[in-house]
Amino acid sequence: MSDKHIVSAFDRDLEDIQSAMLTMGELVQAALTDAAQALKTSDSAMAEKIRKGDRLIDGLDQTVKTETAKLLALRSPTAGDLRTVLSVMEISSHLERCGDYAKNISKRTIAMAESDEIEGSLSALVRMTAFVVEMITDALDAYVKRDLTKAKEIIERDVEADQIYNTLFRSLLTHMMEDPRKIAVGMHLHFIAKNIERVGDHATGIAEQSIYLITGEMPDDERPKLDSSSLGLVESDD
């Protein structure tokens, strides 16, 4: 049985939106990795470049949305095709948000360029970024290869990203309590940590879309939440 549509333009349309989405994925991964690097080295020029580069990601997201709307209207996709179109729309939104986080990290990098580091926090943030970027890489890989096992495994992995965030949160809080002069930079670093933690949630979202694409059903069981960072003060909003 052929995998190709009788109307070959349909195949091209489906390929186009998927490749635009995957290009977005590459840009987002690069933006996040570079943002962490710029943060570590206090490289304002690089941060500025990332900040401006987000426009490209937003533009691709718009392209994906316009093209999927057109595809829905003109080709009335069904079954696997429909799930492809719907998942591309969702994943593209997840990636667009991740791009925004990279931009936000860069803005904060520029804002704290002259400040002193809070001990150990920058390398922890770089490690955390590498961890969630790998989640995105693997989630997109699971999507491309229609790999159900891998997609499920990524959802489990998010717990670890949450743990890294919680540890960092406590450490930043301790530093800020000890030395109120560090509050400004501590807040920036905390927001950055939260942004990176959110990227992990979006990677999970991408993995969930891959599961929907493959099985036709959204995974329903809530993944285990490990949020003890709040110390009774705040509630996680995800």
Add this chain to the structure above:
Amino acid sequence: MNDMRQFERDVKMTNTKITARSVNVHYGDTHAIKDVDVDIADKTVTAFIGPSGCGKSTFLRCLNRMNDTIDICRVTGLINLDGKDINHKSVDPVQLRAQVGMVFQKPNPFPKSIYDNIAYGPRIHGLARSKADLDVIVEKSLRRGAIWEEVKDRLDQPGTGLSGGQQQRLCIARAVATEPEVLLMDEPCSALDPIATAQVEELIDELRQEYSVVIVTHSMQQAARVSQKTAFFHLGHLVEFNDTDQIFTNPQDSRTESYITGKIG
């Protein structure tokens, strides 16, 4: 967008109207239907889809014994309507067809007045005792066919003078005039323009409140729009039978997927 239609017309569809078991149809040496089992629910629109020659029309025609009229056609297996075997020798096919009405691809009104087109069936089946009775049946049927407002002032004019879409609704009104329980439709919209098609589809959805409707259609979008259950036929087999939304979002058989996504013809 919410599917308001299903929201508004939520009727109980758990009762089985037609049960088919191990149905086989041969045209001479050609094995057209192969071991088909299916349960068709009451007050439900069931769509039969599949490529040309897959047997969907042949199977539809088994449900009111229209294949009896083809000499070389042989039907075996069991088809029950409300638990009674429709192929039993005690069943009169003419009575059966009053119970299981049919609408065809091409509108085929009788070359008679609009009134007589509707009155013909009730007359031969003795459903009206007087002219007044018949008038009531004609109006009721034309209303059910969603065409009353358009023809009430010209009931004496020939049915063949109506537009294609009106003719088809007239044929649907004619089919419901004998108070059938099941309505079979063999591509009822393929000769109609999109507006007339939409009117017939709206009508089908209204008819669902009172009848079990089975529709054969080449338009998968039409099947998706009007039916609650969809059966996919391929090479004489019933490949998949499930809720329509399931068939169109997550079919279980790869052949169904290939067909509805336009990968096999």
